Amino acid sequence: MTTLPIARMGAEVLKHRAAEVTDFSDPALETFLQDMVETMHAARGVGLAAPQVSKPVRIVVFFVPAARNAGQEIPMTAMINPIITPLDDAKNDAYEACLSVPGLTGMVPRFTNIRYSYQDITGARIEREAHGFHARVVQHECDHLDGILYPQRVVDMTSLAFADVLQAEADAKGEDLELDEEG
Numbered sequence: 001m002t003t004l005p006i007a008r009m010g011a012e013v014l015k016h017r018a019a020e021v022t023d024f025s026d027p028a029l030e031t032f033l034q035d036m037v038e039t040m041h042a043a044r045g046v047g048l049a050a051p052q053v054s055k056p057v058r059i060v061v062f063f064v065p066a067a068r069n070a071g072q073e074i075p076m077t078a079m080i081n082p083i084i085t086p087l088d089d090a091k092n093d094a095y096e097a098c099l100s101v102p103g104l105t106g107m108v109p110r111f112t113n114i115r116y117s118y119q120d121i122t123g124a125r126i127e128r129e130a131h132g133f134h135a136r137v138v139q140h141e142c143d144h145l146d147g148i149l150y151p152q153r154v155v156d157m158t159s160l161a162f163a164d165v166l167q168a169e170a171d172a173k174g175e176d177l178e179l180d181e182e183g
Contacts, residue, residue, distance in 0.1 A: 001031075001038045004053040009101045009149055011054070018049075018056045018145045021080045024123035033078045033121065036061045045099045047137050049144030052100050058082065060118075060141040068133045079118035082142050087113040087129065095178070096140060096150045097163055105166060107159035108150050110136045 007013050021029070032055065040048035040061055047062035058081045064074035090112040097105045114135045117127040130138050140150060154160050170177035 002035045003042045004035055004039045006039065006043060006048075006052055006099050007054050009151070011100075013051050013054050013056050014100060014144065014147065014149060016056065016147045018051050018058045018147075021057050021059060021119070024080075024119070024121065030121060033059070033061065037076060037078075040099075043099050047141040048099065049141045051144050051147075058145045060138075060145065062137050062141055064134045064137055070132065074130075074134050078121060079116075079138075079141075080120065080123075082116055082118040082138070082145070084114050084116045084139060084142055086111040087115055092132075093155075094136060095159070095163075095166075096136070098140070098150050100144075101149060101151060103162050103164070104151070105161060105163040106151055106154040107156060108140075108153045109155060110139050110153075114138065116142075 023029075032050075036048050036050065036053060036059070039053055040046075046064065046068075047060065050057045050059040060079045060082060061076065062074075062079075063076045066073035091109045092112050093107050093109050095105045096108045112135060113129070113131050115127065115129050116138050117125055119125055143150070143153070151160060167177055
């Protein structure tokens with residue numbers, strides 16, 4: 001397996017819609033998925049989209065730790081050609097971070113409850129529902145497939161800040177600051 005370089009904000013590959021995966025028999029697909037997972041772990045993220053490693057295809061890998069998801073862990077998932085549908089209009093705001101936008105964080109509104117479907121490595125279609133942080137991670141990663149980085153979703157630009165500065169200020173006040181660590 002290989003740790004791949006992560007494209008940063010400004011890279012052309014992060015600005016465009018990624019292409020659908022159509023060849024599920026390609027033996028390079030499994031190797032690429034393994035490399036994505038290794039890269040995500042090495043970067044200490046919870047998700048990673050193929051455009052972030054300079055491959056403009058509709059692939060996402062992610063996991064959701066139980067501590068961030070009401071005690072329910074979502075194991076490592078590889079999604080190919082994902083589709084998201086909000087279940088209702090409910091949204092919540094939370095700070096997000098991104099491996100392609102290192103050091104920064106911003107408050108992003110996201111749907112709280114979604115249904116998503118995707119193809120697995122064999123091409124089989126799988127459907128799930130997600131709520132809370134799980135839903136946030138899926139939406140954040142799938143945005144990458146459409147050329148969208150989280151700063152484009154920040155409504156109040158005064159919330160965009162360096163994560164270490166916000167953390168230091170919260171620590172000084174004795175506050176608990178929860179920064180979401182997406183990919």
